[in-house]
Amino acid sequence: MSETKTNEAWMERAQRVLPGGVNSPVRAFRAVGGVPVFVERAEGAYLHGVDGRRYIDYVGSWGPMILGHAAPAVVRAVQDAMTRGSSYGAPTAVEVELAELVTKLVPSVEMLRMTSSGTEAVMGALRVARGFTGRDLVVKFEGCYHGGADYLLVQAGSGLATFGVPTSAGVPAAIGGTTLVLPFNDLEAAKQLFAARGKEIAALILEPVVGNMGVVPPEPGFLEGLRALTAEHGALLVFDEVMTGFRVALGGAQARFGITPDLSCFGKIVGGGLPVGVYGGRREIMQKVAPLGPVYQAGTLSGNPLAVAAGRATLEALTAPGVYETLEARSAQLEAGLREASRKASVPVTIQRVGSMITPFFGPGPIRTWTDADRVDRKAFGRWHAAMLREGVHWPPAQFEAGFVSLAHTEEICATTIAAAQKAFAEA
Numbered sequence: 001m002s003e004t005k006t007n008e009a010w011m012e013r014a015q016r017v018l019p020g021g022v023n024s025p026v027r028a029f030r031a032v033g034g035v036p037v038f039v040e041r042a043e044g045a046y047l048h049g050v051d052g053r054r055y056i057d058y059v060g061s062w063g064p065m066i067l068g069h070a071a072p073a074v075v076r077a078v079q080d081a082m083t084r085g086s087s088y089g090a091p092t093a094v095e096v097e098l099a100e101l102v103t104k105l106v107p108s109v110e111m112l113r114m115t116s117s118g119t120e121a122v123m124g125a126l127r128v129a130r131g132f133t134g135r136d137l138v139v140k141f142e143g144c145y146h147g148g149a150d151y152l153l154v155q156a157g158s159g160l161a162t163f164g165v166p167t168s169a170g171v172p173a174a175i176g177g178t179t180l181v182l183p184f185n186d187l188e189a190a191k192q193l194f195a196a197r198g199k200e201i202a203a204l205i206l207e208p209v210v211g212n213m214g215v216v217p218p219e220p221g222f223l224e225g226l227r228a229l230t231a232e233h234g235a236l237l238v239f240d241e242v243m244t245g246f247r248v249a250l251g252g253a254q255a256r257f258g259i260t261p262d263l264s265c266f267g268k269i270v271g272g273g274l275p276v277g278v279y280g281g282r283r284e285i286m287q288k289v290a291p292l293g294p295v296y297q298a299g300t301l302s303g304n305p306l307a308v309a310a311g312r313a314t315l316e317a318l319t320a321p322g323v324y325e326t327l328e329a330r331s332a333q334l335e336a337g338l339r340e341a342s343r344k345a346s347v348p349v350t351i352q353r354v355g356s357m358i359t360p361f362f363g364p365g366p367i368r369t370w371t372d373a374d375r376v377d378r379k380a381f382g383r384w385h386a387a388m389l390r391e392g393v394h395w396p397p398a399q400f401e402a403g404f405v406s407l408a409h410t411e412e413i414c415a416t417t418i419a420a421a422q423k424a425f426a427e428a
C-alpha cells in the first residue's frame, strides 16, 4: 500500500491517470479552487480524509446518503447480499420487493425499470416517452441537469454552468437540436413554445425542485401549469426526481407539491449509495418497454443484488415515523444559522432550501431562474468554501449545487457547522 498522506500528493498522482484527477468533474474543485479531500472512510455525518482530518460532510455523495454514511442497516444488508453473490443476470426477489416499495411510496409509478445510474434512468424515460408518443422533441429547462446523455447536455446547470461550458463538446448539433430549452419558473414561455410546436413534443422534463443550479423551488402554479399544458398537448410530463425523490418528502417532490407526472426518474437515494436508477410511471406507458413492448433498454448490472439490497434498506429506514420531520428541523436550524451568520458578517447571501436540500447563493435573491443564479459571486463562494474546509466542513465544491442534510446531522453537528460558517463568512 501507498504511503501518500496528503490530498495534494494524491491529486498529483490522480491527475496523471484520471482527467482532472477525478471520475466526475465537480469533484475536482475547479469551481472553488484548492484540492479535494481524498476520502479514506465515512461514517454518519463525517468524512475522514487521507490527511488524517475529520470533516462534517454536506456532499453526502451528492444526495444518496440521507441516512448518513455507512448506516448500519445498509451495511448489514449489503454484507448479507454479498455473501450470496454479487450479480446473477437473472431476476431476484429483492428487486421485486424494492420495485413494490417504490410503487407504494410513489403512487404515480405503477410499473418501473431499474438501471445502474440516474443518467440511464432519464435516458430510458425519454426513450419510452418518444416511443409512446411517436414524437421526437424533448423540452427541458435552463439550469436543470438530467445526467450525461448527449441530447440533455444543453444548458444543464451545476458542473457545466460552473465551467462556463454551455453545451458539451462531442455532442452533434443534430442531436442537441432535438432538445428545446426554456427558462425555469416561466410558464408563459412554456405556453408559447407548446402553442407553436406542441404536436412535435414527446416530453417535458424537469427537476421539480431544481438542485443542479443550487436549490431553486418551483413558484406556486408553475408545476400545476406544466401539468395542464403537457396534458393539453399530448406530451408526457417527466419529473426527474433523481435528487428530490425520497429527499424532499418520502413520496418525492410530486408528493410534496401534489402533482402527478406521467413518468418519474429516480437514482441516488433509491440505491442507498450503490449504483441504481429507476424510471417508471403509468402502466400503459411502461408497457412499451421491452420485452413487453418495442422500446429497447437493457443493462447487465441493472437491479444489481447489492444495490437493490442497499436501496431497500434505505427506503425502509425512511418509512420510520418522524424521519422527514427530523430532517426538516435540522435543515431549518442550519438555514437559520447560516442566514444569521452571513448577516453578522455583512455578506449578502440568499439561502434557498427545500427540505434537506440547501444552497447559500452569494448574492441578492430570490434566485428563480438560471439567469438569476448566474449573477451571484462565485469567487466569494469559493473563498467561503475554502474557509469552511479549513474549519472542517466539507460543503459541495461549487456554488450551483445543493448541500444535503442527513439524519446523522445532529443538532450539535449543525451548531458546529454554523459556528464554522460564521468564521468562513468573515473570510468571504
Ligand SMILES: *Cc1c(COP(=O)(O)O)cnc(C)c1O
Residues within 6 Å of the ligand: 117, 118, 119, 120, 122, 145, 146, 147, 148, 207, 211, 212, 240, 241, 242, 243, 267, 268, 277
Ligand atoms: C444526479 C442527477 C442525475 C444523474 O444521475 P447519475 O446517477 O449521476 O447518472 C440526473 N438527474 C438529476 C436531477 C440528478 O441530480
